[in-house]
Amino acid sequence: MFSGVSTFAPEIDSAMAFILWWSAILMIGITAFMVYCMVRYSRKNNPKPTHIHGSVALETIWTVLPTILVLIMFYKAFGTFELMTTRPDDAMKVKVTGLKWRWVFEYENGKKADELVVPVNQAVELELHSPDVLHSFYVPAFRIKKDVVPGKDNWTWFEASEKGNYNVFCAEYCGNDHSYMLSTVRVVDSGEYSTWLNTKSEVLSGPDLLAAKGCIACHSLDGSSLVGPTFQGIFGKMETVVTDGEERQQRVDEDYLRKSILEPAVDLVKGYANQMPSQAGLLTDEELDAIIETIKELKE
Amino acid sequence: MAYAGVAPERTTFYEQGTTDKPTGLKSWLLSTDHKRIGIMYLTAMMFFFAIAVSLGLLIRLELLTSGPTLPFVNQRIYNSFFTLHGVIMIFLFVVPGLPSVFGNFFLPLQLGAEDVSFPRLNLFSFYLYMTGAVLALVSIVMPGGSPDTGWTFYVPYSYETGPAAIMAGLAAFVLGFSSILTGLNFVTTIHRMRAKGMGFFKMPLFTWSLYATAWIQVLATPVIGITLMLVLAERFLQVGVFNPALGGDPVLYQHLFWMYSHPAVYVMVLPAMGVVSDMLATFCHRTIFGYKAIALSSMSIAVVGYLVWGHHMFTTGISPTSAKIFSLLTFFVAVPTGMKIFNWVATMYKASIELKTPMLYTLAFIFQFSIGGLTGLPLAALSTDIQLHDTYFVLGHFHYVAFGGIVFAFFGGLYYWYPKMFGRMYDERQGVIGFLLQFIGFNLLYFPMFMLGLKGMPRRYYDYLPEYESLHALSTYGSWILAAGLLLMAWNFLRSLGKGEEAPDNPWEGTTLEWDTTSPPPLLNFDKEIVVTRGPYDYPEEETR
Known part of the structure; x- marks a missing residue:
């Protein structure tokens, strides 16, 4: 994985690490036990098997312990989800339109752009709209993803904690040029942001x-x-x-x-x-x- | 030979059929014998599987390098590739595979029955399956191009595309009925046709898994039928249901689609777990550990599996409350699944393990299915799923379950039951080499996908940023090794049909009833009346703890 740059990324990463590490431990345990048995209890080394029908104690242990483990996993990811689905009041708003096959970002002063430019350390709320089919707004570095559904007002938010350029992908299949529906989030300091916001975009030709x-x-x-x-x-x-x-x-x-x-x-x-x-x-x-x-x- | 008269002449189901003439094409196409129907399914499915594998290999080839790779493949064609790969694999092979092939052939044998409850309905199911399959193949050559909606047919995109998507949807609709009728037949067979003395807890675990599966087939499949009907009504009669342009809700489509398609995952995986349980007991040469726990966990997976579909939809904007409930319920499926894995590995303890080809597939199943199951955990959890949803991590996860788990169990089952079905032994050495190639190729192909997904690579991408190239290349190399393993296996099976050694009735010293009859079995399965007095995995010489 690579470092996350949104305020909630560290917590999501810690939940991810917890789940993946426990999975790795279980996987190593199961595999090691299988390999041990394959050798120790092969037909050659153990020609006469012992018929053990089961054990209530063992069944209880491997029902109860995994239940506790998955409840902890659920809880850890639950907390960060709360954070992601609660938008802060002081967030600046950007209207995002996903359409075949590009992104359009519209700011409160009416400025429209093909890339998302935001100030660092500022909560940003994205209002997501689609005039055609399903898309999904995905910024891996921020750990956010939200479907853009025609006829439905979805939103998501983030606060970037480091300046830089980050990839925007469309994550919901939307037809021919789905894989080219890319953009960039440019996180800049607030001075640079306000200059950019108040400059008319250059019209290409x-x-x-x-x-x-x-x-x-x-x-x-x-x-x-x-x-x-x-x-x-x-x-x-x-x-x-x-x-x-x-x-x-x-x-x-x-x-x-x-x-x-x-x-x-x-x-x-x-x-x-x-x-x-x-x-x-x-x-x-x-x-x-x-x-x-x-x-x-x-x-x- | 001089021994004539010592062993009575045995007539197999190949020599005696249910039609007037015992051999010839008609005797197969009109046969109501569950064994012949099973073999017809197998033949058809291997054909579709080969097509879908070829498409998969083409997908991997296109993804070998960043930017367009194959000269004749553009975005549109690539999108059709992954759509058809998904549709054929899911609807024509993985969902119906184990129940239709091995369920048909071995369910009556394991129960000590002559056939399924409704043999003619069984043949009808086969023809529904073939009709659906033909519709799916026709959709490839429809005007306007092959379907390119993805196997999920998400609206509104699927409304914009040509008639091919309708045809593919219609195929899924017809295939659904085949599945429902097979399920109905199996439930009835298990309730009504068990041999004398066989209580529910004397049934083999493969039969148990078919029982749980059959209930899901009967109860969940109608949902997809209704959904596809609504899609057609909307498209042709302009009734607004899912299409936002008509006032419908595209998220409702996803709810209904996954309300079927998630339980369908258990239709695929439960019989695989059943086959694996049987093979494990046989090649460990000991009774299975925790028989009742394994049997009942199948039922609890089937029940809880109905209630978890929302975990496919955490990013769609469903209410956070419902997302939390779906996440919690999804974690509860992990518990009975883990229980099965623990019981399987416990069966290896103090066993007497014989590493024949089917056993190698069984062990690979446990290994790969465990990875598939454990990588489901970050997808069940809320915030981590937001990050991983619709990325290569999901592709890795479900291929570890569907291919590394279910299809490996299918291949294992094919090696395991090959002697019983065809009366010949396969070549053991080729079997082992083929397995090793498949095992290495599979893991090289799919493990990099987890890393790609964690790095943010979205799925269904024709092209990708250069930073993902090395992992994609590694995955494509894996696909070539896997393909070599599949070819060797196909050669082994086809060659052994004629040239394999003649198979004994019970080559593996199995304890379930199918090994109690001849290889291949006679038309009515057993020459004697079956009375069951012991458990399915009880050994005569047994010394219990």
Whole structure:
């Protein structure tokens, strides 16, 4: 294992160590006894077995002692669980959206980012939302994991005790790019945090932007057909789209692109499944404009 | 030969069937003989097992290096690999395996009965199983691609995918009925068909374990049937049950899924414990230690096993109170399980141990299953499970239980009963070498997964960060050694069918009733009337403490 950097990590690690050490002791005991018997009571060394039917005393011992042991294990992990499920009142709040296949972090002042930046030694409460399928917000270094369930307001919290960069994984299987649904928690000192919070994020452009927003997981730039239609040469093209079950022709212009990003299910290009999560609220206006500009430029 | 007339000509079930013509394809496909049905299950399952193993090897190969490894495998294909590996292994092999193959073949023999209670229903169960299996295979080639939802079919993701997921769900539904009917048949058989003098506490432990299993099959499997029906109703009739877009609750699906699937773990593992108890007594050449404790712990595992499903859901946001109750109850399953392990190792004390191939598998079972069980403890505990849930630690844990435990017991059982089923001996030397390869390969394959999980490696990842690469590589090397062991074992079994030495009736000096008849047994199992006067593991020469 590696060191944990949240305030409750040491206690969880101590419960883990207690359980794993006791398991190791039992395992060594059982294995050693089996190996001893294999040799000492082999057919060669002990041709005549003794038929022992059982022992009430032994059965009692190995029922009662393990019961006590597992109750201690339960209790140790119970205490830390209480800690993890009780959010402190002074926690700062960050809204986390998990969608196929990226994380969006939104701060109380409206700032949105692809990574989670938090001050060290400050309790942080994460409100978890999903517009599409199940995801799970997992930061191994903090020992926290919570499923992001559509239609349910889950939350989790942590307080990081050391500065540094830590991995964020999606731990609940969510489709094609599940293993690429990664991000970073950057724990910085409070001065650096407030500077970062009050600086407007730089808007990327071109293919870098499409990659950062997860577009290219489903929309290729080279004409090949993935989960969704390719972006290559899409601007200005006539597409057959399905609106309320009716097929109709639609030219791909700026308005259509904007609508497809914010309400993807409404005018679906024929032949593609309704799989894209709405990006409403997940992109800033500048980002939305920049994405449309980028797609416009992707001519054949 | 000159000895003709000395030993009476014995007709085996291979030469005499239940249909008009005793041999030929039809005499097998329409047979209501529990032994032939057992062998048909075995044949089908070995085929599915081979497919699922191949998929597993491909998964390991893809994970050999960080980044895309195999040229033809992208994320979508990889996701189908682990889905099909799970679906086939769980629904077509591990859950029905031991009851359908060995339960069918040996339950009536161990009871001293002629057949199961409902032989025709038994054949029907087999065809339900085959129908489910065909549906599962059809789902692979459905338009829109193979199912990629994971074997758990979690909603809402499974609603978004193509028709393949529906087909796979339908397969699980049909297979469920096969399981329910087999369970029903076994419960009735055990209550009604025991030989004269065989009280419940004179039944072999394999039979006891089948009894506990059969009750779970009957009582828990309908839940998955209802759940899959609700999924279909939601998908086609737009009734909101699980789908949040229709006002449903995806966590409810998980509750129902695990309400079946956790007890299903005990459907898998209890018969394995039973086989192991029988083999242990036989190769220790002494009576089993704590017979009643082992028998009754099966029943208590079956009962408590119903009430622990919530431990799969500690991270979903279920109320902390219910999480605590589920955690506590889960720990209580550990107690009867530990009790069994202690009784098994106590059976080795002052025994006279013969290390034949089945015994090697038995000892490996105890070793690997203990690791599987003990690594379940941090997953039952609340805060440690939060960390380990959905990581490679869980993969390691359940493969130690399902493969290191259940499948090793299955292989052990196959070696143990091979002489009785086929009338031939397998090759002992090849058996031992195959075992060693499997044992080393298995542990090399799965032990690194515990370390990966503790380091935070999430499961169902097509690609991973470079820091996890060395442990992944080690695991993949293990898979090759394991594969070599499996191939050698398959060769040994197939070759011995024709070339093995002729098997005596009781090659291991076993004490349970199946060794009291000929190898292979006649159509109605015994040539004489069976009257039971002693316990299943009592030796004639017995000197008790």
